[in-house]
Amino acid sequence: MHKSSDLYFVSSNNHKYQEAKTILDSFGIKLRFIKLNLEEIQSNSLKEIAVSKARDAFSKCKKPLIIEDDGIFINFLHGFPGPYSSYIFKTIGNNGILNLLKQNRKAKFVSIITYCDKNILQSFDAKIDGSISKHVKGKGWGYDPIFIPNNSKKTFAELNNKNELSHRYKALKKFSNWYLHK
Ligand code: ITT
Numbered sequence: 001m002h003k004s005s006d007l008y009f010v011s012s013n014n015h016k017y018q019e020a021k022t023i024l025d026s027f028g029i030k031l032r033f034i035k036l037n038l039e040e041i042q043s044n045s046l047k048e049i050a051v052s053k054a055r056d057a058f059s060k061c062k063k064p065l066i067i068e069d070d071g072i073f074i075n076f077l078h079g080f081p082g083p084y085s086s087y088i089f090k091t092i093g094n095n096g097i098l099n100l101l102k103q104n105r106k107a108k109f110v111s112i113i114t115y116c117d118k119n120i121l122q123s124f125d126a127k128i129d130g131s132i133s134k135h136v137k138g139k140g141w142g143y144d145p146i147f148i149p150n151n152s153k154k155t156f157a158e159l160n161n162k163n164e165l166s167h168r169y170k171a172l173k174k175f176s177n178w179y180l181h182k
Contacts, residue, residue: 006030007179008065010057012037015141016068016168023169027176034061046071046083046112047123054114054121064117066175070167072143074132075106085143094136094146105131109147111167113175122178126170 007024009017009031021031038053050069057067071082077100081088088097107130114123130149138145140157147156149165156162163169 005064006032008032008034008061008063010034010036010038010061010065010067016070019163019166019168020066020068020172022163023172024176027173027180029176029179031066034063034065036060038067040086044083046110047125049083050112050114050123051121054116058116064115066113066115068168068171069112069114071110072147073108073110074101076101076104089142094143097132097143098135098146101132105134107132107147109143109167111171113171115175115179120182124171124174124178126167126174128165128167128170 007029009020011017012035014035017031017033021033024031036057039056040049041052043049046069050067053067053069054065057065071085073079073082074097108127109130110125110127112123112125114121128149130147130152133146133148133155136145137155138157140155144157144162145155148154149156149159152159156166
């Protein structure tokens with residue numbers, strides 16, 4: 001049974017919405033989309049960025065909503081690009097990252113989901129550990145063709161069950177448990 005009140009996902013990124021919609025659907029939550037560029041403050045904390053994005057989204061949309069802020073953190077690069085993942089993907093891209101890496105290829109993907117309505121502001125975080133592939137593998141969006149989750153030989157782009165194990169899935173699962181009982 002779907003929860004009856006509408007919930008919106010506010011983002012400029014269609015891919016994130018499509019995945020979030022599929023995942024939340026499996027938990028019985030219907031998700032609508034408002035495509036918007038949100039203000040992103042400069043901060044080293046994904047959570048701070050997420051909270052400020054959620055406030056900005058609510059001030060513009062005035063509806064119960066979630067936003068998501070993600071980052072890929074690469075050990076060899078001391079956690080870079082982290083909060084700068086969107087900018088780095090648009091500038092040096094996956095090949096640029098592959099060229100920077102030597103032996104240590106460990107990395108993690110982090111997702112923060114922040115819910116905001118008139119009275120509530122609540123964040124849920126999750127991560128998935130993995131590594132960066134030696135080559136671009138598979139056709140996917142963003143860093144999917146270079147991120148290999150632990151216990152897999154395939155990149156996110158090559159897996160057919162990304163939405164059952166990703167950083168996004170884990171953060172949305174925490175969110176759903178809270179949202180369906182609030
Ligand atoms: P918003 O409008 O929602 O902020 P965005 O694309 O700027 O969209 P983020 O700052 O949260 O989103 O994400 C940082 C970047 O990390 C994003 O642009 C992608 O390049 C990448 N990314 C995030 N989640 C990903 C995933 O599941 N697979 C591949 N790349 C991902």
